[in-house]
Amino acid sequence: xxxxxxxxxxxITATGQRVTLRCSPRSGDLSVYWYQQSLDQGLQFLIQYYxxxxxxxxxxxxxxxxxxxxxxxxxxxxxxxxxxxxALYFCASSGPARGTSNEQFFGxxxxxxxx
Amino acid sequence: AQxxxxxxxxxxxxxxxxxxxxxxxxxxxxxxxFWYVQHPNKGLQLLLKYTSxxxxxxxxxxxxxxxxxxxxxxxLTKPSAHMSDAAEYFCVVRGQAGxxxxxxxxxxxxxxx
Numbered sequence: 685x686x687x688x689x690x691x692x693x694x695x696i697t698a699t700g701q702r703v704t705l706r707c708s709p710r711s712g713d714l715s716v717y718w719y720q721q722s723l724d725q726g727l728q729f730l731i732q733y734y735x736x737x738x739x740x741x742x743x744x745x746x747x748x749x750x751x752x753x754x755x756x757x758x759x760x761x762x763x764x765x766x767x768x769x770x771a772l773y774f775c776a777s778s779g780p781a782r783g784t785s786n787e788q789f790f791g792x793x794x795x796x797x798x799x
Numbered sequence: 800a801q802x803x804x805x806x807x808x809x810x811x812x813x814x815x816x817x818x819x820x821x822x823x824x825x826x827x828x829x830x831x832x833f834w835y836v837q838h839p840n841k842g843l844q845l846l847l848k849y850t851s852x853x854x855x856x857x858x859x860x861x862x863x864x865x866x867x868x869x870x871x872x873x874x875l876t877k878p879s880a881h882m883s884d885a886a887e888y889f890c891v892v893r894g895q896a897g898x899x900x901x902x903x904x905x906x907x908x909x910x911x912x
Contacts, residue, residue: 686842717899727889729899740898774843776900788900790835790843 687711688791690775696797702763705794709756709777715739716758717778717788718750722771733758734779765798772796801826801892803873805903813911818862818877820906822890825871831893832873833900834864838886846888849873860884885910 687710697703709716718730720743729742733752744750747765752758762769772793778786806821824830834846847858854866864875873890890903 726904727902729901732898742899787845787848792842
């Protein structure tokens with residue numbers, strides 16, 4: 685158990701809908717990262733937040749957005765869902781230091797299925 | 800830009816035989832490299848990491864990896880495979896911005912009895 689929690693574990697929805705994925709980092713970690721794992725694209729970095737502020741962006745679509753709240757939990761919002769958005773979405777956390785050597789601890793993931 | 804290439808998409812071994820999972824990296828500076836493992840329907844677990852200290856890195860569960868700058872390689876090895884080692888293994892490099900991780904395509908390790 686990494687200490688990173690994600691809810692829900694599974695999510696099934698229809699095209700065009702909007703969903704919210706939630707992540708709680710390990711106690712004391714200030715950074716939260718979101719990754720997407722799909723069959724065709726593999727594991728890709730989406731976005732990082734550090735202590736409530738966006739720090740880095742990867743291959744995140746404009747239909748997707750994220751935020752980190754004062755209690756440090758994070759939400760990833762996916763809208764206008766398409767079939768190709770079906771994937772496993774991981775959250776990871778690291779910190780509390782701002783340095784680049786911090787290990788990232790991954791949550792169990794949320795499996796999103798878009799029908 | 801940083802990248803990693805996992806040379807085998809699937810490796811099959813017998814229980815008790817050595818494991819070798821190959822990874823080459825590309826980086827414009829001294830990289831931070833990792834191996835992660837993903838068991839079926841589980842999250843990602845860090846096996847080991849290289850951050851410019853010793854070139855031979857020991858990880859959990861008997862795995863180790865050697866950083867070879869001249870060959871730009873970071874292969875993962877284990878002397879004797881166990882059935883529980885069957886999983887997906889990812890070679891990972893830290894991105895240039897120093898935050899995000901860049902994953903290889905993964906190698907599926909199968910272990911037969």
